[in-house]
Amino acid sequence: MIDDASGDRSLVVVSNREPYVHEYADGEPTVERPAGGLVSALDGVVTETGGTWVAWGSGDADFDPAVAPDGEIELPPGAADSTAADDPPGYTLSRVDLPRRLVENYYYGYSNQVLWPICHLEADPVTVDPEFAPAYREANRLFADHVVAADPDVVWFQDYHLALAPGYVREERPDARLVQFWHVPWPTPEFFEICPQAVELLRGLLGNDAVGFHLERYAANFRDCVAQFVPDAAVMESGEVRYDGRTVETYASPIGVDADRVAENARSDAARHYWDRVVDRYDLDPNRSVVLGVDRLDYTKGIVERLDALAHLLETNPDLAGEFTYVQKGTRTREGIPAYRRYYDEVRDRIAELDRVHGTADWTPAVYIEDDVDDRELAGLYRNADVAVVSSRRDGMNLVAKEFVAAQGRPFPNAGLAQARGLGTPTRDRVPGALVLSQFVGAAESLCPAALSVNPYDVSTFAGTIREALAMGENERRDRMDSLRSSVREADIDAWLATQLDVLAADERAAPANDD
Numbered sequence: 001m002i003d004d005a006s007g008d009r010s011l012v013v014v015s016n017r018e019p020y021v022h023e024y025a026d027g028e029p030t031v032e033r034p035a036g037g038l039v040s041a042l043d044g045v046v047t048e049t050g051g052t053w054v055a056w057g058s059g060d061a062d063f064d065p066a067v068a069p070d071g072e073i074e075l076p077p078g079a080a081d082s083t084a085a086d087d088p089p090g091y092t093l094s095r096v097d098l099p100r101r102l103v104e105n106y107y108y109g110y111s112n113q114v115l116w117p118i119c120h121l122e123a124d125p126v127t128v129d130p131e132f133a134p135a136y137r138e139a140n141r142l143f144a145d146h147v148v149a150a151d152p153d154v155v156w157f158q159d160y161h162l163a164l165a166p167g168y169v170r171e172e173r174p175d176a177r178l179v180q181f182w183h184v185p186w187p188t189p190e191f192f193e194i195c196p197q198a199v200e201l202l203r204g205l206l207g208n209d210a211v212g213f214h215l216e217r218y219a220a221n222f223r224d225c226v227a228q229f230v231p232d233a234a235v236m237e238s239g240e241v242r243y244d245g246r247t248v249e250t251y252a253s254p255i256g257v258d259a260d261r262v263a264e265n266a267r268s269d270a271a272r273h274y275w276d277r278v279v280d281r282y283d284l285d286p287n288r289s290v291v292l293g294v295d296r297l298d299y300t301k302g303i304v305e306r307l308d309a310l311a312h313l314l315e316t317n318p319d320l321a322g323e324f325t326y327v328q329k330g331t332r333t334r335e336g337i338p339a340y341r342r343y344y345d346e347v348r349d350r351i352a353e354l355d356r357v358h359g360t361a362d363w364t365p366a367v368y369i370e371d372d373v374d375d376r377e378l379a380g381l382y383r384n385a386d387v388a389v390v391s392s393r394r395d396g397m398n399l400v401a402k403e404f405v406a407a408q409g410r411p412f413p414n415a416g417l418a419q420a421r422g423l424g425t426p427t428r429d430r431v432p433g434a435l436v437l438s439q440f441v442g443a444a445e446s447l448c449p450a451a452l453s454v455n456p457y458d459v460s461t462f463a464g465t466i467r468e469a470l471a472m473g474e475n476e477r478r479d480r481m482d483s484l485r486s487s488v489r490e491a492d493i494d495a496w497l498a499t500q501l502d503v504l505a506a507d508e509r510a511a512p513a514n515d516d
């Protein structure tokens with residue numbers, strides 16, 4: 001329930017990904033909770049407020065014979081560890097059963113080969129297939145049907161998979177409060193009009209009462225698109241849009257991370273043990289600096305540009321040979337899409353080439369890790385990096401940068417690294433890592449200039465910036481990290497959630513606008 005002046009109202013959260021994936025492994029039911037701060041933050045909210053979460057049921061369709069594949073499952077608080085039926089319910093997970101054809105054309109197709117590249121200003125990977133748009137409509141209809149069936153007062157849509165669903169829900173529920181958060185950038189009108197369904201998508205989103213973005217400039221781009229492509233909508237000075245007799249608010253609210261939790265994870269034994277294992281497995285020399293990249297293997301992440309910069313760095317700075325190891329933590333993603341499969345191969349090839357050209361008998365310049373790590377293990381990587389590089393070509397926010405900062409935490413003895421270096425448990429604080437950050441990610445707005453800003457396309461300057469980060473002295477690292485830490489703490493996940501809950505709970509802001 002969402003509290004507001006008029007009493008409790010029931011909440012429905014809608015996202016493409018589900019918070020719990022139930023499957024059978026060797027006949028035993030298993031539940032997997034996708035790692036990542038956003039899902040657990042939303043899970044916390046819905047567990048507390050109660051209500052329904054509508055999402056694509058991507059696990060085993062026949063998970064529970066008592067639950068229809070397209071049906072509902074009651075989730076107790078803490079359901080990640082429990083499939084017990086007798087725990088008290090926290091909320092209802094209402095799973096949308098998408099047939100294979102829709103997974104192909106709505107998820108791999110329209111969402112990730114049309115909308116994803118367009119929002120990230122990447123024209124080349126855009127693939128317009130005649131099957132995609134109808135499947136996107138059909139899937140959004142299914143999500144909308146589940147929402148309407150849950151009889152909501154307030155609906156909170158997440159992201160670009162669901163641009164049409166608000167319009168469909170609005171047809172059925174003119175009275176409900178609908179809010180959407182768009183987690184990726186919103187492009188300029190010149191770029192957005194590549195999308196053949198540009199106007200239809202905008203009208204769908206204008207079914208909401210409020211549409212949120214990470215940055216004001218994404219919200220401004222959205223309003224520019226509305227002004228240019230939806231003739232019957234009026235964009236007001238206030239940032240509101242008058243459309244279809246209603247007022248649609250647009251707002252900016254940068255998402256953050258759970259800084260305390262990441263810091264705690266970074267201090268955990270699991271983090272230390274994982275890092276020790278990495279040191280052992282790759283025979284990392286404690287006298288060498290660690291440069292870290294953590295990415296989904298997505299072309300928007302600028303991994304190839306980063307590897308080019310590292311190659312350039314080694315070509316032009318022979319004195320750096322043997323001075324650092326680049327650790328790439330990769331997560332395979334969206335492999336049903338040719339561009340992603342090619343990107344995976346390209347990243348692996350570049351790493352192999354870097355090692356072949358620059359490696360020596362006792363030095364491997366770059367290692368690639370594909371372990372399925374949990375949050376604590378990931379924090380162990382962050383914690384032990386001397387330099388982290390986030391070099392996205394475009395990114396709505398980028399939480400890797402913020403997690404890296406949070407994992408530096410308050411200074412504490414870095415027992416893992418120190419032991420690996422044969423130093424025993426140190427008594428003095430660990431020197432924090434330095435962050436190299438693309439100017440094209442949303443996080444740059446709050447983290448630069450404390451983070452070293454780079455243009456990932458400018459390979460030689462990028463290489464110089466990595467060199468600068470490696471050479472950065474202790475005092476400068478501490479000063480910069482203090483400043484980064486306050487930015488990350490100030491705009492953390494709780495601050496973001498508080499804003500969203502305010503927007504969700506807002507009264508029917510104004511009397512419905514006149515049609516004039």
Ligand code: G6P
Pocket residue numbers: 017159160183184333334
């Ligand atoms: C981005 C999107 C999310 C998406 C995530 C992982 O962060 O904004 O909506 O869930 O990538 O991608 P996937 O396609 O695996 O859900």
